[in-house]
Amino acid sequence: MTEAFIYDAVRSPRGKGRSDGSLHEITALDLASQVLASVNDRNGLEGHEVEDVAFGCVSPVGEQGAVISRSAVLKAGYAETTSAIQVNRFCGSGLEAVNLAAAKVKAGETDLAIGGGIESMSRVPMGSDGMGGMADPTLVFQEYFIPQGISADLIATKYGYSRDDVDAYAVESQKRAAKAWDEKRFAKSILPIKDVIGETVLDHDELMRPETNMQSLGALSPAFQMMGEQMPGFNDVAILKHPDVEKINHVHHAGNSSGIVDGSAAVLLGNEMAGDKYNLKSRARIVSMAAIGSEPTIMLTGPEFAAKKALDRAGMSANDIDIWELNEAFAAVVLRFMDAMNVDHSVMNVNGGAIAMGHPLGATGAMILGTVLDELERSNKQTALTTLCIGGGMGIATIIERVN
DSSP, rough: OOEEEEEEEEEEEEEETTTTTTTTOHHHHHHHHHHHHHHHHHHOSSSSSOOEEEOOOSOOGGGGGTOOOHHHHHHHHHOTTTTTEEEEEEEEEHHHHHHHHHHHTTSOOOOOEEEEEEEEESSSSSTTTOOOGGGGGGHHHHHTOOHHHHHHHHHHHHTOOOOOHHHHHHHHHHHHHHHHHHHTTTTBOOOOOEOOTTEEEEEOOOOOOOOHHHHHHHSEEESSHHHHHSSSSSSHHOOOOOOOOOOOOOOOOGOOOOOOOOEEEEEEEHHHHHHHHHTTTOOOOEEEEEEEETTTTTTHHHHHHHHHHHHHHOOOOOOSSSSEEOSSSSSHHHHHHHHHHTTTTGSSSBBHHHHOOOOTTTHHHHHHHHHHHHHHHHTTOOEEEEEEEETTEEEEEEEEEEEE
């Protein structure tokens, strides 16, 4: 099996996922196609070299439907011979798309491919696809399903993270993201997004609130307490599944949870032959990939098990990883992962994360893989592990290693 190398990674800025967000006027198709076109432009490609494109999209309906990756490939000026697929693994979709592209390269099915994702949450709101099986009461009862926010509060309660703990993590995420932007750490990968007349509408992540502090977060009410206590008894369902928990402590709110945003990202992967043929400089190689299923009620602890599986497959331990990137779906998710894997906060999400910058569902995994690659190069480190928690109880992880 051949090696899969990362040759480039590009992403849009994240725009507020509301009608007043800067990317709201940009369709999902335009957002995805601008990122794909940028991959060609940045690497001197003409449009026929990339053989396949996999894009994550969590709500593939409306203007995000009909295999949006294929539409974006054509709109971006790629050759008609470039095939495309749309991937949905909830919040892990973007990283799953990258892993799929890498697997095709490793298997010899393709020489050059792209993995990435798109989510225009201001135009196609989360849940627009109807939520499928999670709306079926027989499955909900069978698996003790509860909303993700209550799962995050269950993690905080079960593992002893207080409101101060999760708020302090959120404050640090904002500080790190602001510092990363101030020091232009994202400049290598950010593509300014333009409107139909070619004017730049957004060139930075616009959700950040660098002035955030413990006092401002302390004024926010828990977001999921009413849902847990007064709706269909979600807290009771969680406790039935986890009887060691006597009462759910609701600690999460908008300030320590991931933000709703629009965004797109693409990662260019290929084998060594393609790199030589098209004069591409390899930046890293894919070392290991893993996806797992986990217990659906607590739901968001999957990254621990996905990371361990990826490490085991590579014959590595946590001590072999220089930098870690875990999507900040909720603060307690990251706190639990760091404790479970014995990872110090100094090497975890060093440039902030989704609490500060937002989580464009189908694109996030590809975005943060590019972020951690840039950070490896900036800090002259060698190895990184990227992972995400996933709704319904899953996890995904990818290990990369610099080659230059």
